[in-house]
Amino acid sequence: MVATSQTPILEARDLVVLRGAREIVHVRALDIEEGGTLAVLGPNGAGKTTLLLALAALLPFRGELRFRGAPVSDPHAYRRRIAVVFQRPLLLDRSVRENAELGLALRGMPPRERRSRAAEALGRLGIAHLADRPAHRLSGGEAQRVSIARAIAVGPEILFLDEPFAALDAPTREALIADLARVLRAQRVTTVLVTHDRDEALSLADRIAVILDGRLRQLDVAERVFSSPSDPEIAAFVGVENVLPARVESIADDLTTLRVADRLIEVTAEPPVGEDFPLLCVRPDDVVISRDPATTSARNSFAGTIVRLEPIGRRVRIVLDCGFPLVANVTVRSARDLALAEGDTVTASFKATLPHLLPRHRAA
Amino acid sequence: MEPILEGITGAIARLVALDADVLAAASASLAVSGTATALSILVGIPLGAVLGLARFRGRTLALSVVNTGMGLPPVAVGLFVATLVWRSGLLGGLDWYCTRPAIVMAQFALAAPTVIGLTAVALQSVDPMLRTQLTSLGATPLQSAWLLVRESRLLLISAALAGFGAVISEIGASLMVGCNVKGDTRLLTTAIVLEASKGEFGSAYALVFILLTLIFAVSAVTTWAQQRPRPL
Numbered sequence: 268m269v270a271t272s273q274t275p276i277l278e279a280r281d282l283v284v285l286r287g288a289r290e291i292v293h294v295r296a297l298d299i300e301e302g303g304t305l306a307v308l309g310p311n312g313a314g315k316t317t318l319l320l321a322l323a324a325l326l327p328f329r330g331e332l333r334f335r336g337a338p339v340s341d342p343h344a345y346r347r348r349i350a351v352v353f354q355r356p357l358l359l360d361r362s363v364r365e366n367a368e369l370g371l372a373l374r375g376m377p378p379r380e381r382r383s384r385a386a387e388a389l390g391r392l393g394i395a396h397l398a399d400r401p402a403h404r405l406s407g408g409e410a411q412r413v414s415i416a417r418a419i420a421v422g423p424e425i426l427f428l429d430e431p432f433a434a435l436d437a438p439t440r441e442a443l444i445a446d447l448a449r450v451l452r453a454q455r456v457t458t459v460l461v462t463h464d465r466d467e468a469l470s471l472a473d474r475i476a477v478i479l480d481g482r483l484r485q486l487d488v489a490e491r492v493f494s495s496p497s498d499p500e501i502a503a504f505v506g507v508e509n510v511l512p513a514r515v516e517s518i519a520d521d522l523t524t525l526r527v528a529d530r531l532i533e534v535t536a537e538p539p540v541g542e543d544f545p546l547l548c549v550r551p552d553d554v555v556i557s558r559d560p561a562t563t564s565a566r567n568s569f570a571g572t573i574v575r576l577e578p579i580g581r582r583v584r585i586v587l588d589c590g591f592p593l594v595a596n597v598t599v600r601s602a603r604d605l606a607l608a609e610g611d612t613v614t615a616s617f618k619a620t621l622p623h624l625l626p627r628h629r630a631a
Numbered sequence: 632m633e634p635i636l637e638g639i640t641g642a643i644a645r646l647v648a649l650d651a652d653v654l655a656a657a658s659a660s661l662a663v664s665g666t667a668t669a670l671s672i673l674v675g676i677p678l679g680a681v682l683g684l685a686r687f688r689g690r691t692l693a694l695s696v697v698n699t700g701m702g703l704p705p706v707a708v709g710l711f712v713a714t715l716v717w718r719s720g721l722l723g724g725l726d727w728y729c730t731r732p733a734i735v736m737a738q739f740a741l742a743a744p745t746v747i748g749l750t751a752v753a754l755q756s757v758d759p760m761l762r763t764q765l766t767s768l769g770a771t772p773l774q775s776a777w778l779l780v781r782e783s784r785l786l787l788i789s790a791a792l793a794g795f796g797a798v799i800s801e802i803g804a805s806l807m808v809g810c811n812v813k814g815d816t817r818l819l820t821t822a823i824v825l826e827a828s829k830g831e832f833g834s835a836y837a838l839v840f841i842l843l844t845l846i847f848a849v850s851a852v853t854t855w856a857q858q859r860p861r862p863l
C-alpha cells in the first residue's frame with residue numbers, strides 16, 4: 268500500500284508545458300508519495316510522456332516543482348537523484364555491463380564500486396549472465412531489462428518509467444512486469460509509471476492519475492479509479508462501457524431507484540448531491556448473462572435481446588437491447604456453454620452494489 | 632595502353648629500387664596531408680559536434696557556410712593562403728611561402744569543412760531520445776556530447792577519411808603555396824603534374840599508381856578500424 272510521509276517526495280503545482288503558444292499539459296496539483304507507485308494513465312496523445320519529462324526536469328516547464336520540499340532549482344543535481352526508463356531501451360553500443368554502469372560512471376563512481384552495483388542490478392533483473400554480451404546482440408526484452416537495471420543501479424529516489432513495456436510482445440511483457448513489480452516492492456523505490464495500459468497500471472501501481480487532454484482528471488487509489496471513475500470520459504477510458512442517463516425516482520432503505528428508459532434499476536450508490544439526472548455506470552464485467560430468468564440475489568434483472576456478439580481475445584463482448592443498451596463481457600467458454608447467438612433473448616443481471624453514479628455534467 | 636603498362640612496371644621498379652625522389656614525394660604527401668587531416672579532426676569534430684547538437688541563433692547559416700566549404704575549389708583556397716603567407720601578407724612574417732606549413736594550412740582549409748560538416752550530420756542522425764536518456768542519467772552537456780561522438784564513431788571515421796581523401800589528391804592549393812620544391816614541398820600530385828608536363832607519361836603513371844596505392848592503404852587501415860569487432 269501507499270507509504271505516506273509528511274511531505275510528498277515530489278510536488279507539482281500549476282505545472283504547464285507549452286508547445287508554441289498551446290498548453291499541452293496543465294496540472295494544477297500532483298503529489299508523488301514516497302515509496303509508492305503512481306501510474307499516469309491516459310490514451311495516446313494525452314500528454315503523459317510530456318508530463319513525465321517535465322516531472323523529471325527533462326523539458327522546460329512553467330510552474331512549481333518541489334523535490335523533498337525544496338524547489339527544483341538545479342535540474343542537473345535533481346536528475347542525478349532520479350532515473351528514467353523510456354519506451355525504447357536506448358542503450359549505448361557497448362557491453363551490457365558498461366551500459367548498466369553508465370549512470371554510475373557519469374556520477375564519477377570508482378570502477379570497482381560501480382561494477383559491483385551494476386552486477387547487483389543486473390542480478391535483480393535476472394540478466395547477470397548477459398553482462399559481457401554486446402548490447403546490440405540483445406533481444407528487445409533483454410535490452411529493456413538492461414535499461415531498467417541501468418536505472419535502478421544508480422539507486423534513484425524516484426524512478427520514472429515511460430511506457431517501458433509498450434514495445435514488447437505479450438509473454439515478454441508479462442514476465443518483465445512481474446519481475447519489475449518484485450524489484451519495486453523489494454527496493455521500495457518511489458515510481459512513476461506512464462502507461463496507456465489499464466492492466467499494467469493495475470499490476471504495478473497503488474495510485475492512478477488519469478490524464479486526458481493534458482489535464483489531470485482523477486487521482487485516486489488504483490481500484491477506485493476503475494470502480495468509480497469521476498466522469499464519463501474517464502469511465503469510458505477505464506472500460507466502463509455502460510454509462511446510462513438515468514433519473515432518480517426515489518431514495519429509500521439505502522437503495523436509490525433510478526429510471527433508465529422505461530426500466531427501474533436499484534443501486535446502493537447515492538446520486539451526486541443535487542443531481543436528479545445522474546449517469547449510471549455499470550462495468551461490462553459486472554453484468555451476468557443467463558438463459559433463464561435470474562433467481563439470484565441480484566436486484567436488477569432484465570430480459571434483453573442479443574444485438575451483437577464480438578469475440579475479443581479470451582472474452583466475448585455482448586451488446587444487448589434491454590430497453591436500453593447494455594454491454595456485458597463473458598468468457599468464450601460461457602458464451603459457448605450458453606450457446607449464445609445474435610437475436611437470442613437472455614437475462615442480464617447485476618447487483619445493486621456494483622454500479623456507481625456520476626453527475627451528468629462534469630464540473631468545470 | 633603503353634604509357635599505363637610502362638607506368639605500372641615503372642612504379643614497381645621505382646618502389647623496389649627505393650627511388651629517393653618518389654620516396655621523398657610520397658613521404659611529403661603523407662606528412663602534409665596526414666598533418667592537415669589530423670588538425671581537421673582535432674578542430675572539426677568538436678566544431679561539428681557543436682553544430683550537430685547545439686541549438687543557437689545563426690546555426691543554419693553556419694551549417695550553410697560549412698557545406699559551402701566542402702565544395703571549395705582548391706585553387707581558390709591556394710590563392711587565399713598564398714596571399715596570407717606572401718611576404719607582404721598578413722602572415723608574411725612567418726616566412727611560410729613555399730614551405731610545408733603553408734601547404735598544411737591550405738589543406739586544412741580544404742579538409743576541415745568536410746570533417747565539420749560530416750560530423751554535424753553524424754551527430755544529427757543519432758536518436759534524439761538517446762540524448763534525453765543520457766541527460767536523465769545525469770550526464771553533463773559535455774559528457775553527453777562525448778558519449779554521442781563515441782556512438783557515432785563509425786561515421787566519424789568516414790568523415791576523417793573523406794577529409795584525407797579531399798587533400799591527398801588535391802593539387803591546385805599545394806602547387807600555389809608550396810611551389811613544388813624538389814625534396815621538400817614536392818608532393819606526389821605536384822610531381823605527377825610536372826612529369827606529365829614534361830611528356831614523361833610513364834613516370835607520371837608510376838607516381839599515380841604509387842598515389843593510388845597510398846590512398847588504398849590508408850583507406851584499408853581506416854576501414855579495418857571501422858569494421859573490426861567493436862571493443863567492449
